[in-house]
Amino acid sequence: MIRHVYVMGCLSERYKKDLEKEIRDVDRYFGVNDIKGVIKQIGLTYDHRLEGERHLTTPGHYAYLKISEGCDRKCAFCAIPLIRGRHHSKSLDELVRETAFLVSTGVKEVMLIAQDTTSYGTDLSGQKSLGELLERISSIEGLSWIRLHYTYPAGFPEDVLSVMNKKDNICKYLDIPIQHVSDKMLKIMKRGYGRKQLTDLIGNIRSQVPGIVLRTTVLTGHPGEGDREFQELSDFLDEVRFDRLGVFVYSAEEGTSSFRLSSPSLSAAMGSFPSVIVIVSVSPIFFADAQENKRSALIRIAKKSIIKIAYRFIINLSP
């Protein structure tokens, strides 16, 4: 039986007041970083000595390791800095401890994640320290694989490549989201690099780490993108042949500079639907055990995302 419902995450960070008014059956809403608040709410005391000890929600052989939170970049389409705040890194020692703990529980692979892994350490020492972090955690005995996600192309710290070459347990794999390739679009998107820098960087990575597997993501349908820019992106992808590719449709986020540029295309609104529909369809089953009012609160939270998207959808249909 579920007696209390607490909601924590991006939606409640951004729309806490609206949610409190609209869905009153939720007992309390928490922001993304308010772990101490949640612990207090459930009658426990925060114990910093347990920092780094975790219950995994992934299968036991791998784990995500969040190395920093927030982001100082200014990408025009992205609401993450508004939700997650300024970039702040966990300390090297803390991450080494956390990784060692994970390995002691049977984890074989850790995936380094953050909004921007390449900025790791800049807020601590004034210098990018991802290479140093990789050196430290790759020396932990028993750790078979380290995989690097969400590296930002501008100012890529190239010492990471030499550490990758030196250490066998760092996968020759890099996730490097480029988002677009047209100079015009990259400028509108405020990404801080152009097509030439991207081409040079990819060439450099491939020559320094032969056989490396590159994954990227691109964003299409952003305001300002016409047939010409789309074709340029498509031709570039044909030419560069990334090993893995994710293509996302632009969706307008309130408070971002892209939001003010123009209304998003119909396809952008449509593109947001599937992931939200999944949440709504699983909630009645998942929460079947909850009291009726709590269950309905949970379902309404999930539906709230749909309403936001539907609203945008209607706006797009307006002449």
Ligand code: SF4
């Ligand atoms: S897209 Fe990534 S790098 Fe850019 S602002 Fe958002 S989180 Fe930061």
